Amino acid sequence: MSVGLFIPCYVNAVFPQVGVAAYKLLTFLGQDVVCPEGQTCCGQPMANAGFEDGAVQAAQHFESLFAGCDYVVGPSASCVAFVRGHYGDLLARGGREHFCAAEGRVYDICEYLHDVVRPESLPSIFPHKVSLQNSCHGVRLLHLSSPSERNVPYYNKLRDLLSLVRGCEVVEPERRDECCGFGGMFAVEEHAVSGRMGRDKVRRHMATGAEYITGADSSCLMHQNGIIAREKWPIKTIHIVEILAAGL
């Protein structure tokens, strides 16, 4: 059973260590991982900005790259949510039948580990206090954790996975799943609001006393990282797979 490793564009260009950690983690857990060459971008940046047509070819390319895989797994909740939620429509628009293989097979890596692989232990050690970045699309589209505004019992798949890591203390900020303000083109078009949301978010993470902000979305972390660098604040960001793979 093969798992195609989906490396989103900004993970490829800005956070290659996240891809490396994802690969290590999956292979450690006995998964047969392939990583198709020639991956580009899922098309979400254009679509969210209002140019969905521009994402059709990206969807077709993605669909053919991962055609032979039983699962497609990526370290980015938002990109996965986009593939799952929109590729059927995009491919139909590109002339194909309304059928998208990737849509039903694509998983965020946390979701895949938690729901499919279900490891009972990991040898990882990360002796630090981390604050969870419950990213919007992870929470509200992929159901990685219970949204604070809904009356459903509390759960958090990221917290469950981190409980396997020795020494890792997990906390959540006040307003635990309020948006950090990234939103792709939103961060540029509405930069004042986006920047304020980002600074508010990082401040709440810092108020927990955590050394790291961690989450399933490199995009939210990239946004907060840029703010941390600008403000010279004493907190770091790290993708959750880097913690789960720490020491492998």
Add this chain to the structure above:
Amino acid sequence: MSTKHSVAAGRFLKGDRAVWHDETLWMVRAKRDAMSHSLPEWEQLRDAAAAIKNYSNSHLADLLEEFERNATAAGVHVHWASDAEEFCATVADILEAHGAKHLVKSKSMLAEECGLTPYLEARGIEAAETDLGERILQLMHQRPSHIVLPAIHLRKEEIGDLFRREGMHVDPGNNDQTYLTHAARRDWRHKFLEADAAMTGCNFAVAETGECVVCTNEGNAEMGTSQPKLQITAFGLEKVVPDRRSLGVFTRLLARSATGQPVTTYTAHYRKPRPGGELHFIIVDNGRTDILASPDHVKMLNCLRCGACMNTCPVYRRSGGHSYTYFIPGPVGINLGMLKDPARYSDNVSACSLCHSCQDVCPAKIDLAEQIYKWRQVLDGYGVASAAKKHLSQALEWVIDHPHLFGAAVRNAHLVNSLPHWLMYNRLNEWGKEHDMMHFPHESFSEMWKRGKVMPARTNKENDGEKD
């Protein structure tokens, strides 16, 4: 690459009330959360509300005619208005037929939508707001910044100053909320006593009984309708619900969603005219049947106008209601504005990070964020898409559609690291206004992969094998 909303929001954030505005409305959301979490059946109530609305929207004609029959049988005059002009003219005609010059009105977003007050004033009829927040805004010549808490953007000091300017009996420097509220009550009581007619909006029109249900916290609608013999109650045609059983679902959801109260302080049911009086119901379309005909946006007719989507919206809380160009702000306003006139109100479509929280709080389960996403897709067709954003998206698309170019771009990305500061942080780089630039590594993941540098981990089994 900026919209009217983004510019106005930037101004709002530079002002002194942005933090306070965000915290105040977050507090309202927190109250709503506590109240919704106290009901085990909360999510079932939302499901029921969405199902009832789905039924009502698909049986509108039948339900409205049933409502009309029952109301007429109870002695109410029922009028139909196809648009804002017809609605305003109907109200004016009724008032003029009775020689009424002084109208007291309770809060009505429909009246706001149709421009009723200026219409009546132009005909020499005074329309005095009686909701405290609305009255304050009327005196200040401002529009509401929130649909439930219309004057939430104002501080009590500004209200105290207004009252003193208006010649009300308010001590200098005393801006205590209760004190000011009592002063308003004392000073405006005569408006109720002198009114020739009263007007209310309507939260729910019950087809089964032909009654209009009005929910308020201040009791001003009830106070207004208690003295004059003439009452006019108007509603958008989507307000009709089948029966009292379904009404119960909505009254349980409305106040909990809006302000975090179990129920509004007053819930008035208007069924028939008072002895010797006249009661008029006006059913207004004003574009609603166009919404009904739009499969992508028909759920907007589910809206209860509770404002929960505004309170949870991280963008609304940080940009204030007046940053939006439509009279209703927040997620609901972005969508209703686009349905009203997409070319005119497209500047609000940027005001969304697609966090989807609005959909989770909506008591009638409107897909607000998904609809905003859909509106973004059609902006270009209206010729109102940002040219800069379009070029950026096209460039991105071109690179993405050519994997070799994409690879080359990623390989050379690290050159950005050594760009001179002035080139990196200038007015063209909107990312650089809030953030430091990301650091691009010398090797991308795909290069590492090609060069065999991405190594698998030794599995548990292999490790165990070694030990043996």
